[in-house]
Amino acid sequence: MGMKSDIKLIDAKGKRLDGRAIDEMRPLKIEAGVLEQADGSAYLEWGNNKVIAAVYGPRECLPRHKASPYGSTLMYRYNMAPFSVDDRKRPGRDRRSTEISKISEEALNKVVLTERFPNSMININVEVLQADAGTRCAALTAASVALADAGIPMKDMVASCAAGKAGDHIVLDLGKLEDNFGKADVPMAIVPHTGEIVLLQMDGDLSPKEFKTAMTLATKGCMMAYEEQKKALKAKYKGGGKK
Ligand code: CDP
Numbered sequence: 604m605g606m607k608s609d610i611k612l613i614d615a616k617g618k619r620l621d622g623r624a625i626d627e628m629r630p631l632k633i634e635a636g637v638l639e640q641a642d643g644s645a646y647l648e649w650g651n652n653k654v655i656a657a658v659y660g661p662r663e664c665l666p667r668h669k670a671s672p673y674g675s676t677l678m679y680r681y682n683m684a685p686f687s688v689d690d691r692k693r694p695g696r697d698r699r700s701t702e703i704s705k706i707s708e709e710a711l712n713k714v715v716l717t718e719r720f721p722n723s724m725i726n727i728n729v730e731v732l733q734a735d736a737g738t739r740c741a742a743l744t745a746a747s748v749a750l751a752d753a754g755i756p757m758k759d760m761v762a763s764c765a766a767g768k769a770g771d772h773i774v775l776d777l778g779k780l781e782d783n784f785g786k787a788d789v790p791m792a793i794v795p796h797t798g799e800i801v802l803l804q805m806d807g808d809l810s811p812k813e814f815k816t817a818m819t820l821a822t823k824g825c826m827m828a829y830e831e832q833k834k835a836l837k838a839k840y841k842g843g844g845k846k
Contacts, residue, residue, distance in 0.1 A: 610784045612769040619769065620780055628764065628776045628824050629737075633745065633835035635752045643753025645835065647745040650778060651735035654742050656749035661723035669724065674717035676724045679708035681742050683731040703739045710743060710763075710792045710801040716756040725755060736782035737765050740790050743802070744828050748835050760832050761801055763792035764824025766817040768809060773816045775824050789814070791821040795829040798822075 613619055623629070629650030638644035641657035664670035669678075681703040685692050711727065727750065729742040740763035747760035766773060767788040769781040777788055787807030793800055809817060 610780065612781055612784060613772050613774075617772075619774065619778070621778055623778075625772050625774050626820060626823070628827055629778065631744075631828060631831045633748055633831050635748050635835045635839040641749070641753070643749045643751070643755070645745045645748035645752060647741055647748075649737065649741045649744075650776075651733060652731070652738055652741045653733040654729055654731050654738065654745050656727065656729045656742065656745035658725065658727050658746070658749040658753040658755065660725035660753075661720040661755070662725075664722055664724040670722045672721050675715070675720035675722075677708050677712055677715060677717065677727065678724055679704045679711065679727045679729075679746070681707060681729050681731070681739065683734060683738070687731045687734045703742070706802055706804070707739065707743050707746065710761050711746065711750070713799065713801045714747075714757045714759055714761055714794055715750065716758065719756055725750075736777050736779045736788075737790070739763070740765050740792070740828075743792055744832060748832050751832075751836055752839065759794050759796045760829065761792050762795050762825040762829035762832060763790065763802065764821050764828050765790040766821035766824065768807065768813060768817070773813055773820060775820050787813075787817070789817040789821055791818065791825060793822060793825045795826060 632648045634646045637646045643658040645656045647654050661675045669676050681700050683692050685694050727746050731738045743763040766775050767777040768786040787809045789805050792802035
């Protein structure tokens with residue numbers, strides 16, 4: 604991010620490297636209920652990102668000291684497969700995955716009705732199989748569908764999408780090159796029914812005005828993601844799904 608480069612991210616006609624318009628999201632496809640052993644699951648492709656989310660629980664909370672009499676403990680684990688990026692990624696947790704897991708867990712804590720299941724835990728595991736920028740948003744979007752598929756009571760799903768700055772433009776849903784050579788990335792997640800913001804980060808530099816524009820654009824992206832989330836659940840539960 605913020606890397607100095609001559610690479611031209613937006614052409615004279617306002618088109619991006621992959622032909623997208625400024626406010627166009629990468630193609631998003633979600634399938635609910637793809638894993639037999641999990642209580643709920645989802646597979647998602649967003650541009651070249653590929654992620655799979657699995658939900659287990661509510662079940663007995665282990666380790667015990669993490670249990671709360673006030674509600675279920677959400678445990679979100681974001682993980683990148685070693686083969687998900689150009690250079691092989693060293694397996695296991697690192698600072699980045701710990702951060703992403705923490706903020707995603709906090710976002711989902713705003714919608715899951717955890718108080719219904721005291722002393723239990725709900726595990727949300729997301730594996731990134733292929734990464735191409737925007738994986739935290741992809742992971743969170745898939746995780747919400749997996750939670751719904753598991754029948755976990757929620758106020759709403761959480762929908763997530765990023766906006767950022769490529770060249771001199773604020774654009775929706777940065778691709779890999781835009782993320783590498785762009786000037787800023789603003790991942791966001793909202794509760795679509797209320798518009799409440801449950802995740803908001805910024806990497807890079809934006810003026811206050813640009814930041815506002817990015818937030819408005821990212822909100823639109825979240826709503827588009829939400830439509831796909833609902834489509835995935837309807838496909839499974841209204842017939843037309845695989846199972
Ligand atoms: O994926 P997201 O945009 O949420 O997070 P990021 O930290 O901004 O990473 C942007 C992109 O960098 C990822 O989607 C990957 O494509 C890439 N990346 C990588 O190649 N190797 C890593 N160890 C971490 C990220």
